[in-house]
Amino acid sequence: MIDNVSTADHNLRVYVWINPDSQTTQTFHDQTVTISVERKAPIIYIQKKMVEGENFQANCSIIYSCPFLPPSLQWNANTLLENYTFVDFHMEVHGQWFYQKTLRGVATYLMHNRRIRCSAKFKTFTMGSEMKLNILYKPITVTVKKEKKVVVEGDSINIECVANSNPPPHKYLWFIRQLDQHKIKNSTQSTKHFNNIARDTSLSCMAQNAFGVQQSVWVDLDVQFKDCFDVI
Structure with a gap:
């Protein structure tokens, strides 16, 4: 075992010389x-796509040269992980x-x-690697965002459906409620233009991706209007 190897030892050739102090003329330099x-x-x-609510597996691996002084692998302790465990695996590969530490x-959407980070700690130094997680998840929160707080009756307005x-x-579904009338409009865009806004109008939107759907709460529009009356 050669201890305390440094970068200065790179490409160093070593060999065994049997009985170097003897008078024999034979030396053994041929096998180095x-x-x-x-x-x-x-x-x-990471073996596969990570989807919220499903099990995932991430592997951290290192190759080392001395079985008597192996490095230690350490995953960062992330409080966003749920029900996590570690599994160690060792094997010899070509000398x-x-x-590997698994x-x-x-997976949770908060991890997105x-x-x-995984760190390999050797005798005299530590090396680390990190990876940005990509968690796939359905719409978690969906909200209706109005272009302006107040709209005049008969005017138009742009409404945005904001989804996390x-x-x-x-795909988006828009729900419009005016007194006893209910309408539904489909859209592939997050922003919808509404014309001829009437009093007592409420809106809600539903957002959908490949993993699920979620609907926002109903939002009442603040519609200003003029009262009509006869003067006697």
Whole structure:
């Protein structure tokens, strides 16, 4: 075992010389080993798409050269993970050793765009890698966003259906309620233009992507109008 290997030892050739102090003329230089010194970060690999509510698995692996002093792999402790566990795996690969630490848990939409990190700690240094998570989830919150707070009766207005989802919604349903009348309009756009706004109008929208649907609460429009009366 060669201890305390440094980058200065890169491409160093070593060999065994039997009885170097003897008077024999035979030396054994013909079988040499070249030391290749590398400093690599661990590799993070996620096996499949991560969908909210489903189990996921992320692997962190490293190749090392000495089984007597293996590195330690450590996932960052992320409080957004639910019901997570770790599994260690070791095996020899072509004269070196492969170490993998698997993180298993339940995906949540709160993990989307967060970063997970894995660190490999060797005797004298630590190397780390990180990955940005992409969690697929249905619309979680859907809200109606008005272009303006007050609208005059008979005027027009743009209303936006804002959804927190991944991927973005591909279909929207608009629900219009005016007194005893109810209407439904389909759209592929998040913003809808409404003409001839009447008093006592309420709106709601439903957003849909490949993983589910969600509807907003009803929003009453603040419609200004003039009272008509006869003067005697």
